[in-house]
Every structure is written in C-alpha cells, then in structure tokens.
Amino acid sequence: MLASITNRIQNVTSCIVPPKRSFAARRPHPQWDLPTSSRRQFTTTTFLSNWLLPKRKLSFKDPKGRPRMATGGSTRGTTVIWGDYGLRMRDHDRRISAAQLKNGEDVIRRRLRGLAFRLYTRIHAGTAVYTKGNESRMGTGKGNFDYWACRVPVSRLIFELKGDIHEQVIRDAMRLAANKMPGE
Numbered sequence: 001m002l003a004s005i006t007n008r009i010q011n012v013t014s015c016i017v018p019p020k021r022s023f024a025a026r027r028p029h030p031q032w033d034l035p036t037s038s039r040r041q042f043t044t045t046t047f048l049s050n051w052l053l054p055k056r057k058l059s060f061k062d063p064k065g066r067p068r069m070a071t072g073g074s075t076r077g078t079t080v081i082w083g084d085y086g087l088r089m090r091d092h093d094r095r096i097s098a099a100q101l102k103n104g105e106d107v108i109r110r111r112l113r114g115l116a117f118r119l120y121t122r123i124h125a126g127t128a129v130y131t132k133g134n135e136s137r138m139g140t141g142k143g144n145f146d147y148w149a150c151r152v153p154v155s156r157l158i159f160e161l162k163g164d165i166h167e168q169v170i171r172d173a174m175r176l177a178a179n180k181m182p183g184e
Contacts, residue, residue: 053098053148054126061142062128067093067153082120083160085167087174089152091183096158098125098148104177108159111173117163125150 080086087104101121108119125148132143152158159177161170 054124056126058128058145061130065127065151067151067156069093069153077122077157078155080157080160083118083162085161085170085174086122086157087159087177087181089154089156089158089181089183091154093151093153094182095127095129095149096123096125096152096182097129098150100180100182101125101150101158103180104159107176107180108161108173111176112161112163112165112169115163115165115169117161117165120160120162122157122160123150123152127151 078088101123105119105121127149129146129149130143131146132140158181159174161174163170
C-alpha cells in the first residue's frame with residue numbers, strides 16, 4: 001500500500017508544468033543594471049519615465065471635478081508618514097499643476113543643497129486640464145490639452161522631508177516652497 005501511495009505522488013508531481021516566464025522576466029529592467037546607490041527607492045514610476053506625467057494614456061477628457069472632502073474623521077493623506085516635517089495645503093482646495101509641484105521641489109532641493117535629506121512628494125499630477133480660447137461660442141467642445149494637474153483638498157500633505165537638519169532651515173525651505181504653491 002505504501003508503494004502505491006508513492007507511485008501516485010510521483011505521477012502527480014510529474015504532471016506539474018513549470019509556469020511560463022513573462023516578458024518582463026525575460027528582459028531585465030534597465031534600472032537593475034545600476035548600482036543600488038543610484039536606484040530610486042520608494043517610487044512607483046519607472047526609471048526612464050517622468051514622475052510629473054501619469055502612467056495612463058489620455059483616453060478621455062477628465063471632468064473638472066472637485067477634490068474629495070473627507071468626512072467621518074478620515075486622516076488619509078493628512079499625516080506625516082515617511083518624513084519628519086511636511087508641507088500641508090491649509091487654505092482651500094486647489095488645483096496644483098505639475099509645473100508648480102516641480103518648482104516647489106526644486107526650491108526645497110536648492111535651499112537644502114549639500115545637506116543630507118530625503119524629500120517625498122505625496123501628490124502627483126494625474127488630471128489632464130483642457131483649455132479653450134476666450135470668446136468662443138458654445139458647443140465647440142472642451143478644448144485642447146494644456147497641462148497636467150492634481151486636485152488637492154484642504155489639509156493634504158504635499159511634501160514630506162526627512163533628515164538630520166535644524167528645524168529653522170527646514171521651515172525656511174518649506175516657506176519658500178509654499179510661496180510657489182497656489183493659495184495663501
């Protein structure tokens with residue numbers, strides 16, 4: 001009886017087909033060839049793509065929309081998770097363009113140049129904005145693509161910063177970045 005059980009096990013194991021290798025497994029990612037110090041950690045964008053542009057294609061025109069207002073005590077996106085300090089939208093819900101996000105990040109990096117820090121961008125521009133010329137008649141469509149933007153509700157974190165830096169220096173860098181953002 002023991003021999004029949006082992007034969008059945010051998011027959012079952014011989015029927016197992018190895019899984020097909022996917023296309024991604026056959027072709028190595030260009031980032032894997034880099035040393036680990038130059039790989040970007042904590043990111044969802046690929047190595048060769050631009051983080052200011054979303055991954056999806058423009059298949060339809062996005063509605064203008066409004067940011068989702070958290071009711072019921074939700075704190076998603078409003079608490080500092082990865083860093084020690086953060087820049088928060090306090091004024092009103094706004095639409096921030098990808099260029100404004102890039103300017104804010106550049107200002108922080110320029111102010112903290114030479115210091116050991118890590119900057120996290122908590123929002124991304126994933127909404128397409130379309131504009132139409134002035135004094136155009138009704139019924140001529142929505143307009144052409146203009147830029148990428150993101151809707152930011154009140155008290156949403158925009159940037160987080162982590163590093164062993166004096167608090168006053170970080171406050172100054174965040175103040176300079178806040179001047180580049182819309183709102184007050």
